Amino acid sequence: MREIVDRHRHACEGFSVVVQQSDGRWDNASPCNEWDARGVAEHVIGFHDALLLRPLGLKPDRPKRDPGARWAVTVPAIISALERASTEGSDSGVDLNRLLPVLTTDVLVHTWDLARAVNADPQLDPEQCEVSFEVVRPNDKRLRASGMFGPAVLVPEDADAATRLVAFLGRDPGWTA
Numbered sequence: 001m002r003e004i005v006d007r008h009r010h011a012c013e014g015f016s017v018v019v020q021q022s023d024g025r026w027d028n029a030s031p032c033n034e035w036d037a038r039g040v041a042e043h044v045i046g047f048h049d050a051l052l053l054r055p056l057g058l059k060p061d062r063p064k065r066d067p068g069a070r071w072a073v074t075v076p077a078i079i080s081a082l083e084r085a086s087t088e089g090s091d092s093g094v095d096l097n098r099l100l101p102v103l104t105t106d107v108l109v110h111t112w113d114l115a116r117a118v119n120a121d122p123q124l125d126p127e128q129c130e131v132s133f134e135v136v137r138p139n140d141k142r143l144r145a146s147g148m149f150g151p152a153v154l155v156p157e158d159a160d161a162a163t164r165l166v167a168f169l170g171r172d173p174g175w176t177a
Contacts, residue, residue, distance in 0.1 A: 004100045005082045011107040011128060012078055015044060018111050019071045021120040026067055030117035031175045037117040041067035044110050045074050051103060055094050056081045105132035105165075112166050117177055122162070129161035136168060143169070 019041060026038035035043065045067070053059065053074075060077040062070040085092040108124055109132075115122035136143060143149045150170030155163050163173045 001086050001096060004096060004104070005086050007128060007131065008082065008100045008104045008107070009079065010125065011104045011111070012075055014123060014125065015107050015111045015114070016071065016075060018115045018118070018120050018122060019068050022068060022114065022118045025118045028117045028177050030177075031113045031171050035113075037114055038067050040110050040114045040117060041071060044107060045070055047103065047106055048074060048078055051099060052081050052085075052094060053077055056084055056092060101132070101135045104128070105135055108132050108162075109166055109169050109171070112162065112171065116175055119177060124162040124165075126161045129165045133161060133165045133168060136165075140168075 022037060022041075026036065026041070028037045030037055030040050032040060032043075045062075049059075058077050058081055060073045062073045081094075082096070085094045085096050108128060112122045112124060114120075140152070144151065152170065153167040153172050155167040155173060159167070159173070167173050
């Protein structure tokens with residue numbers, strides 16, 4: 001349990017680094033066709049709200065407009081929620097063993113999306129990307145059927161773990177704003 005919690009915390013820290021580099025470029029296009037940089041950040045915030053924070057009865061008091069400030073308030077709530085759910089276990093109503101690998105993958109991929117949108121280096125942890133790739137790869141048909149992911153983008157077999165992960169989830173690794 002501690003390992004998946006630490007992995008998620010680390011992924012959120014990486015997202016925070018990119019958010020801090022966004023510097024008012026929230027209207028920039030992102031690799032996600034429907035979202036600009038703001039939409040990417042709000043998605044990550046919203047997924048944490050819906051899947052982790054609200055089920056644990058947590059509702060951070062966030063500013064309305066600034067995604068960077070909104071994320072800055074969300075991170076301590078996530079850490080609190082992870083601590084609470086990992087110590088309360090099944091009593092918390094949140095199964096971290098099932099939820100966190102998927103949520104961590106979402107954060108990693110959207111860290112890449114946001115970094116590309118604001119022209120920052122995503123600095124994705126290769127080991128984290130490898131673990132996430134192994135989480136999503138067996139679910140290829142289900143992912144595509146969800147309509148949330150485009151077809152996998154072909155990359156060389158020797159591509160790094162981050163490139164393999166984002167390409168598998170329908171991103172063009174060469175995309176630029």
